[in-house]
Each structure stands twice: as C-alpha cells, then as structure tokens.
Amino acid sequence: AATESCSPAFPGRCHLAAMRQKGGLNASVVLLSGAALWAVAPRTGSSFVAPPLGTSVGGRQLRGASTGRPRAGAGAVAADSQSASSLSSSSWRTAAGLAGALVLATSAATRSSRVARAVDWTGKSGSAQQVAVLDMDGKQIGEETLHFKTFSAETANYVVHHVYRIWYYMNLKPWPWFAQRQDMKNGRKPWKQKGSGRARHGSFASPLFGKVKTNKYPHGLDNKRLLKIRPSEHMRAMSTVLQSKWKKMKVIDGLEDWNEARMGKLLECLENWTGYVAGSRSVLLITRNGYGEALGSTCTFESYDNPLFLSGRHIPHLTMRRPRDIDIFEGCDGLHELLKARHVIMSREAFYDLAAKFGEKGWAWRSERTILVENLQKIVKDFPMNRAEELHFARRMPIGVDARIEWARARRSKMEDFSTKRVEELQAESVVAAKGE
Secondary structure: OOOOOOEOOEHHHHHHHHHHHHHHHHHHHHHHHHHHHHHHOOOEOOEOOOOOOOOEEOOEEOOOOOOOOOOOOHHHHHHHHHHHHHHHHHHHHHHHHHHHHHHHHHHHHHHHHHHHHHHOOOOEEOOOEEEEEEOOOOOEEEEEEEOEEEOOOOOHHHHHHHHHHHHHHHOOOOOOEOOOHHHOOOOOOOOOOOOOOOOOOOOOOOHHHOOOOOOOOOEHHHHOOOOOOOHHHHHHHHHHHHHHOHHHEEEEOOHHHOOOOOHHHHHHHHHHHHOOOOOOOOEEEEOOOOOOOEEOOEEOHHHHHOHHHHHHOOOOOEEEEOHHHOOOOOOOOHHHHHHHOOEEEEEHHHHHHHHHHHEOOOHHHOOHHHHHHHHHHHHHHHOOOOHHHHHHHHHOOOOOHHHHHHHHHHHHHHHHHHHHHHHHHHHHHHHHHHHHO
16 A cells, blocks of 8 residues: 555655555564465364374364274275375465465565655765865866765655656746637638538638647646645755766866956866866856856846856857856756756855755755754854843833934944044054054
C-alpha cells in the first residue's frame, strides 16, 4: 500500500504513506510469513505434519496405529506404502510452504527498502569537494571548499527534473494559441439552406473551412494549469546542481576588478580558465557586477556601467548572472542556466555569497522569522539594555503628544550644544598638542 500510494508527481504523499506504514511493516512481514506457512502446510488434527503411525501424542496413540498386533500380508504393505507416501507429500508441502514464506518475506523487505529510499527526498549535505581557485592568467593559487545542501543520491535526479519541468511549464512564453470558433465573427450564411446541393452551413467561422481550430488545439492561457513548486524544494534543486558541477567549477580571484570592455581579453581568459576555445561550450559566469540586459544588438543604459558584461555580451554560449539571480523569484532562471552550463566560472565574492546562501547553515534553509529573531538576538548581545533604567526614563517623559514633541526638541538642542562644546574642546586639545610638539 505504501508503494502504490507513492506518486512521482507528489513525493510528499509518498513520504506520508511510508510514515503510516513504517510502524506496521515489520509486523506485517512476520504475520504474512506465518500465514503462508499455515495455509500451505498440510494439517492433521491439531498438528501441521501428519506423524507416522504408531507414535503417541499426549500419551495416547493415534487412531489406526498398531496396538501390539502386527499387520501381515498385503494389508501391511499397503499401509506402509500409504504412510511413506503421506510422509513424503507432507515433507514436500512443508518445504514448499517454507519457500513461499521466504519469498514473501524477501519481497516485503525489498519493497520496504525501496519505499524508504523513495521517501528520502529531503536530502542532506553533499560530500565536501575542493574547487580550484585561479588567478586571471589561469594559474591555480588555492582551493575553496564546496559543501552545499543537496537531495539524497537516490532521488536527486528525479526531484531536479520534477522542479525544472514545472518551472519550464509555468514560464513558457508565448503560450501557444489557436483561434477557435468563438474568436471569429459569424458573418453571413455561406449559402441558402436548401436547393444548392451542398451541405448546410451557418457560418464561415467553422473548423471545416480551415480558418479556426477545434478545442483540441491549445487556446492560450485558457489551457494552462497552475502548478506550484515549494520554495525549499526549488532552492535545494539549485543547490544540488551547483554541488554536482564541482568538477567543472572554477573560482577566479580578482574577477570583480575587471575594468575595461575588451572582448579579446575575455576570450583569452575563458580559454585559460576552462581549457576550451571560448564559445565552443556553454559557460555560466557568476559575478556581482558583471551583469546587464541585452536589447537586440544593443543593451540597456545601465549595462554600460559594467565592463565585464560589455566584454562578453557577443561571445556565443556565454551567460552572465549574479548570485542574486540564482534564486526562485519571478524572472530568475538560475536552475535553467545551471543545468545548461558545461562550465561554471564565478568570482571569489560570488562564491562566498552562494556559500552563505546554500551552505549547511545557509539562510536559504531558514524562514524570514528565524533570520529576524537571530539578528535581534545578536543586536541584544552587542547592545545590552537595562529594562529597569529604560522604564525609569520612560516615566520622566510627558504624557501628551505635543508635550513629548517639545521635550524631544529641548533634549535634541541640549545634545547638539553638548556635541558642539565637545568638538571645540577636542580642537583646542589638538592645537595645544601641536604647539607642544
């Protein structure tokens, strides 16, 4: 039941079903094995296997057993052969029952392990990997540890595909649209109802004339379904893809200091960083400052302030994004670009931003409320407050609003006077110190 209720489109349902079945799964295996053995094995009276004739059960001999007078002749031989055949058939049936129980228990255990693997989609942190840190010339100067949260190894491929499929479906533009009969004007009747020898029609706005389509064809957003992705699942899908590309990932030191729009220089750097001719493979460049928006053959006015974007906007198969674009908000295509990229190049600052986001204790795995509480706790530690003293000063404030405004103005003027006097004192002290030197 737990396996049949697992739907690939709804992993949460599989998780709930497995949780329901987890408690009684082992007990079910034992009960089913015993039931199979009891059903298959032959029974005589209250015993499973018929004992040989002449044996006593509970101090009493079985009916038909010898009581001291041995049988003779053909009757004895027939009885002995019947007893042997019954014993052999009973042994065979017992063995068959044990084999059936063993197969049933094995299949149930295999199914339980398969369900347990299927529901372990929440994942955990992937194994830490070392990513090379290069300079602008492509020489390695160090390493950084890549340790992002990922899905489990058994479900990573499925969940990432599931998330990407929904994202692609919901961001498909333009949505296919074919005109239907209600989108056209009826117009005049093609010909009169009778007497023309042709089939009767009421309007040219009919699928039979080829101007419109039937309702089997897509009709824009009317046929679009509303599919949703959980934010945590979408975030972890991007984190999983980033962690899986550690072999083709490079961290560049000094990339944020790119200060001139030179395409030739960037082509040479890309070849040194990736080992391939620039433009031959899909490359994703993640930096804080090297991002712009293209408008046909030109770009937006703000993009001219980014020399790195101007250097690479005409390089084929090169995509530039910021760490803030590797997100789930509308207009962000982080998962699509990560899956498409054969090489991931990022600045050191961008790597730290993504590590703070998708790391083991990254803020992507915490709610806004949790982050707010943690920040307030840090502020309280840095700026301790005496509650009794605060209440004491609050009681000294006037009650009315106008009176409080006047009180605040008076306090502000006193503070300004105090600060002015303090500045004058410091200036006098500096003059005296200068004369002494």
